[in-house]
Amino acid sequence: MSFTDKIEKYSLTIFFVLSYVITIIATLVILIANSLFTPMMILGVFSPTISAIIVSGLIGGWTEIKKLFKGYLKWKVNYKWYLAGFFLMIGPLIFTLFYHLFGG
Known part of the structure; x- marks a missing residue:
C-alpha cells in the first residue's frame, strides 16, 4: 500500500486530526504570545479549510484542490x-x- 493510498484510505481521520492540531497550535501560540493574537486566531478559525486543502492536495494534487473549490460554488x-x-x-x-x- 503506497503513501497516497494510505492517505486516501484514512483521509477523514487525517482531516480531523490535522484540523485539531492546527487549532491547538494556534491556541497555544495565542496563550504564550499575546502579540500574535489576530494572525493565530485567523489560523485557528480557518484550520478546517486549511486541513481540507492539505488533504485534498495530498490525495489528488492540484486537480483535487480545484474540485474542492468548485464545490464551494455549487x-x-x-x-x-x-x-x-x-x-x-x-x-x-x-x-x-x-x-x-x-x-x-
Missing part, C-alpha cells in the same frame, strides 16, 4: 437562503464594528 438551495445567511452575518459584524469604534 448553488444547491434557492439564492434567497444564501442572501439570508449573508445578511444574518452582517448584523453581528456591524454591531461588533460599532462596539469597538465607539469605546466598547
Whole structure:
C-alpha cells in the first residue's frame, strides 16, 4: 500500500486530526504570545479549510484542490437562503464594528 493510498484510505481521520492540531497550535501560540493574537486566531478559525486543502492536495494534487473549490460554488438551495445567511452575518459584524469604534 503506497503513501497516497494510505492517505486516501484514512483521509477523514487525517482531516480531523490535522484540523485539531492546527487549532491547538494556534491556541497555544495565542496563550504564550499575546502579540500574535489576530494572525493565530485567523489560523485557528480557518484550520478546517486549511486541513481540507492539505488533504485534498495530498490525495489528488492540484486537480483535487480545484474540485474542492468548485464545490464551494455549487448553488444547491434557492439564492434567497444564501442572501439570508449573508445578511444574518452582517448584523453581528456591524454591531461588533460599532462596539469597538465607539469605546466598547
